[in-house]
Amino acid sequence: MNVVNAMRPANAVASVRSYLMPLLPGRRDYRRLPHTWRGDLLAGVTVGIVALPLALAFGISSGAGAEAGLVTAVVAGIVAAVFGGSHIQVSGPTGAMVVVLGPIVATHGAGAIALVSIMAGILVLLLGVLKLGRTVSYIPWPVIEGFTLGIAVIIFLQQVPAAVGVPSPHGENAVVAAIKSIGQASTPEVFWTIGAVLLIALIMVGAPRLHPKLPGSMIAIVIVTVAATLVHAPIARIGTLPDSLPAPSMPPVDPVLVMNLSGAALTVAALAAIESLLSARVAASISDTGPYDADRELVGQGLASVAAGLFGGMPATGAIARTAVNLKSGGRSRLAAVTHGLVLLAVVYVGTGVVSQIPLSALAGVLMVTATRMVPGEAVRSVLSSSRSGAATFVLTAVITVSFDLIVAVGIGIGVAALFALRTLARSSGVHREEIAGPADPADARIAVFRLDGALFFGVAERLLDRVLAIDHVEVVILRLSQIQIMDATGARVIGDVVRTLERRGITVLLKGVRPQHLTLVSRTGALEALAHEKHLYDDLPAAVEHARVHVHRAARHGPPSSRPQVGNGLV
Incomplete structure (x- = not known):
């Protein structure tokens, strides 16, 4: 009997170990590294250059600040690369997350973002530990495309104030804020800011035509920043940035504040899980690096958001645009995403003085072009021509995303798609x-x-x-x-x-x-x-x-x- 009782704890430990081991990093993650490391390093540098203006722009657009965007890209990018379930996914601040964080900043202030990041990260981590990663496969295609289109429209509209030289309001609907900012624009500042946006767009569109691997966004930022500095253009700049990472620390935890932020944390966690898994799934479908582990991806993204919050950053997700750049640049292992984070870390320590001079309107131009690329016209045409029910679900999800709330839009979109599916099933009976x-x-x-x-x-x-x-x-x-x-x-x-x-x-x-x-x-x-x-x-x-x-x-x-x-x- 004593032998049996002694064996029970050992069996329990073995069961826990066998359950958790697939969710943890291992040597299997780097089995291809001896053959891919050169391409991974080059891809990591390329992605880091592309990610720099996006990280800064997303940080500013969310209201958390350029520093928060940069810190998140560094910390979360490295943590998610090591612990995540995809070999080639690149993580960091994204446009969809910016849309959610704006109202949080408007209500609770920028200081609440770090705490929300930790709370949401813990929730995403639990989803991974409970092995609920495959639930994203239940989201219908029209809902995904409608959700993405809605986010793209919001991101574009959120940049209108910066594009016309007006301070960006927080907490207002993107459509309303864009219309108000156009009415508040004044000359001559508006001509300078719109000129910067148009030049950014022209370079970003034209650079890939000269060579597919040219980082159009980075080239555009450099040219516009240098030109604005030389002519002393009267346009707002990023401003002073820290020249080192802050020490990790736990943000103040007030029980009342935690309760007030619980709803926001749930929304952020849901969005982080959905966006990361969708990005990883798309990346796996267009790469030759093998399948991704959905549960481990949630564990990695949860840890990434927790780590980013400890460093004063914002919640992170997998970023399909940066992941696509990683693939096109030759990235095939986790080393590429880690290198991307290290490149941005180097910028923090040696390049913040230069970065601080980047015009805000230039970053707005980068995000506007990025938003227009989020939903290819071919995808929109495909979903609109697929079926009347699919087209209706797509349009409804996009409209609700822009008008109300991202998570509400996904929930309603899934509900409408389910009703159409049940109707089809009923007709077949x-x-x-x-x-x-x-x-x-x-x-x-x-x-x-x-x-x-x-x-x-x-x-x-x-x-x-x-x-x-x-x-x-x-x-x-x-x-x-x-x-x-x-x-x-x-x-x-x-x-x-x-x-x-x-x-x-x-x-x-x-x-x-x-x-x-x-x-x-x-x-x-x-x-x-x-x-x-x-x-x-x-x-x-x-x-x-x-x-x-x-x-x-x-x-x-x-x-x-x-x-x-x-x-x-x-x-x-």
């Missing part, structure tokens, strides 16, 4: 009365055979009930159930209701072809107990028809139904 095959028998006129097709669920249950119960002038009803592919509790319950109702009317019911996977459900809802006899369950249609004919002939010999004994008299 049917109840058909069949003729009895083979030589005719005088009893056949008193027998009704119904074939149930497709899915028998709550969406079609009432139609089944009405169709079958409308039958009259018959002695026996045979329900053919072998063609039912899907059955839920409501459908099984309706079968029982049909049996009970018909039996009360003196009509004997025979069930034919109940599938093994449905038999338990049908039994538990009382449908089998409602049969007049336990032998009224058949696997073979000819046998059921033969029994029905015998039943009708016997009933005819005993007189009309009103004079016959009630059901349950043992007649089988």
Whole structure:
């Protein structure tokens, strides 16, 4: 007994270890490194150059500041690369997260972002530990595209104030803020800022045409910054940045503040999980680096957001644009994403003086171009032409994203898509009365055979009930159930209701072809107990028809139904 008791803790530890080991880094993560390290280093440098203006722009756009964006790109980028479930995903601040963080800053101040980042990171980490990563596969394609389009529109509109030289408001709807800022623009500043935006866009669009690997955003930022400095353009700049990473520390934790931020943390966690898993899934589909681990990706992203919060940063997610650059530049292992973080770290220590002179309108131009590239026109055309239900879901999700809230939009989009899917499923289901095959028998006129097709669920249950119960002038009803592919509790319950109702009317019911996977459900809802006899369950249609004919002939010999004994008299 003592030996058995001693073994139990050991077995428990072994179980925990086997459960957690797949979620932790290991040597398997770097098995391709001897063959890919050169391309990884080059790709990491390239992604770091591309990520610098985006990190600064996203930090400023969120209201947390350029420093927070840069810190997040460094810390979260390295942590997610080491602990995440994708070999080539690049993480950091993203446009979707900026959209969520803006209202938080407006309500609770920029100081609350670090605490939200830690809280949301813990939630995402728990999702990974509980191995819920595959749930993102349940999000329909039109919802994803509509969500992405809505985010792109918001990001673009959020840059309008900076593009016209007006301070960016926080907490207002992006459409309203953009319209107000245009009305508040003044000359000559607006000409300088719009000129900077147009020059940024021109260079970013033109650079890849000269060479696919040219970092258009970085080249544009350098040119615009140098030009603005030389001509002393009257436009706002980023301003002073720290020349080192802050020491990690826990932000002040006030129980009241934590309660107030709990809703925001849930929203941020949901968005971080969705965006990171979608990005990793897309990256895996366009790369040759193998599949990604969804659960481990959540663990890595959760740890990345916690780490970023400890350093005063903001929540991070996987970034599909930077991940795509990583792939196109030759990145094939985690070393590329780690290198990208180290490149940005080098900028923090040696380049913040130069970075501080970047015009805010230049960063706005970078984000505007980035937003227009988030949803390719081909994807929009595909989803709009796919089906009317898909197009409606896409448009509705995009409109709600822009008008109200990201997570609400995803929830409503999934709900609408589910309703359309249920409608399609219901239309594929049917109840058909069949003729009895083979030589005719005088009893056949008193027998009704119904074939149930497709899915028998709550969406079609009432139609089944009405169709079958409308039958009259018959002695026996045979329900053919072998063609039912899907059955839920409501459908099984309706079968029982049909049996009970018909039996009360003196009509004997025979069930034919109940599938093994449905038999338990049908039994538990009382449908089998409602049969007049336990032998009224058949696997073979000819046998059921033969029994029905015998039943009708016997009933005819005993007189009309009103004079016959009630059901349950043992007649089988």
